[in-house]
Amino acid sequence: MHQQFFVLINASIMKNYPSVIECMDSIRRHLLAHGVHASIGGQFQTVAHDQLSESYQMMSRLLNRQLSIVPPLLLDASYQASQGTAGNGDVEKHAESFAEMIRQRQKERFTLKLSEQLKKWQSENVRISELERFISVMTDTFGTLLSERNPWSRLELEEKSKQLFMKDSYAEFCDELLIWTEKCYEMLQAQNRKSGYELFQQIDGFVQMNMFSHVSITDLALKFHVSPSYISRIIKRYSQNTFVHYYMNLKIKEACRLLEDKPDMKIKELSEALSFSDQHYFSKVFKEYTGCSPTEYKDKMKGGGDSSSLL
Numbered sequence: 001m002h003q004q005f006f007v008l009i010n011a012s013i014m015k016n017y018p019s020v021i022e023c024m025d026s027i028r029r030h031l032l033a034h035g036v037h038a039s040i041g042g043q044f045q046t047v048a049h050d051q052l053s054e055s056y057q058m059m060s061r062l063l064n065r066q067l068s069i070v071p072p073l074l075l076d077a078s079y080q081a082s083q084g085t086a087g088n089g090d091v092e093k094h095a096e097s098f099a100e101m102i103r104q105r106q107k108e109r110f111t112l113k114l115s116e117q118l119k120k121w122q123s124e125n126v127r128i129s130e131l132e133r134f135i136s137v138m139t140d141t142f143g144t145l146l147s148e149r150n151p152w153s154r155l156e157l158e159e160k161s162k163q164l165f166m167k168d169s170y171a172e173f174c175d176e177l178l179i180w181t182e183k184c185y186e187m188l189q190a191q192n193r194k195s196g197y198e199l200f201q202q203i204d205g206f207v208q209m210n211m212f213s214h215v216s217i218t219d220l221a222l223k224f225h226v227s228p229s230y231i232s233r234i235i236k237r238y239s240q241n242t243f244v245h246y247y248m249n250l251k252i253k254e255a256c257r258l259l260e261d262k263p264d265m266k267i268k269e270l271s272e273a274l275s276f277s278d279q280h281y282f283s284k285v286f287k288e289y290t291g292c293s294p295t296e297y298k299d300k301m302k303g304g305g306d307s308s309s310l311l
Contacts, residue, residue, distance in 0.1 A: 091130035095137040
């Protein structure tokens with residue numbers, strides 16, 4: 001949103017002004033008369049040629065910390081104090097809540113809240129440095145989610161986010177920011193458009209890899225970035241069962257496999273290994289799905305019974 005220039009002036013000019021601020025204000029008004037809106041930082045001191053780069057970097061840092069979206073700033077670096085509005089940390093405070101909306105794919109809520117917040121920050125004359133930190137958090141959040149499949153997406157996002165601050169006004173910045181976040185959400189949605197069967201295979205693989213933990217439909221929704229109701233529909237479509245029946249069926253099949261492979265395994269140990277709340281509940285579910293208790297199943301295995309017809 002701004003360009004920076006480092007200017008040296010003759011010390012004799014200061015004789016015409018009572019202070020550094022008065023001198024800078026005169027320069028600002030002269031530039032404004034020519035249609036140039038400028039914030040100016042200055043310091044009355046002699047600068048050696050070998051100190052030019054260091055002086056520029058120091059002045060640039062001071063200005064960048066103090067610059068706000070409106071109005072132009074005058075900064076006397078001798079006092080390192082600004083006549084602009086001090087930052088209140090509000091931007092950084094909100095950054096994480098917006099990042100969480102991104103992670104939860106809450107596009108409509110994110111857009112509404114961001115539009116409201118941008119108007120509020122304008123009225124508070126937010127510092128540009130705070131906006132830069134806010135955009136950095138948004139870029140990092142979108143980039144992390146998108147780079148799961150396309151590492152180049154993060155680089156593209158970072159480049160686009162830098163271009164936001166090249167706009168001529170805060171209004172243009174806001175418009176471009178809303179367009180940018182809209183495109184980011186579109187990329188997320190495109191990334192998550194998997195075929196139903198592909199998604200079911202991924203769900204099934206995840207559940208089986210986590211057989212010895214408790215996995216809820218909410219866990220799956222968060223893992224695959226879709227709604228719990230969509231998870232439920234996919235499982236019903238490709239397993240012909242509800243999530244609970246599908247999940248319990250996998251658990252009991254694993255219990256049967258363990259009983260066959262480890263006949264000396266105690267029922268309580270088996271129940272705990274498969275993350276059931278207690279042994280009695282496990283035995284009840286086991287009988288519901290196999291027609292016999294875990295103990296009866298073990299006895300059948302010892303007697304050479306066929307387990308294939310039990311599930």
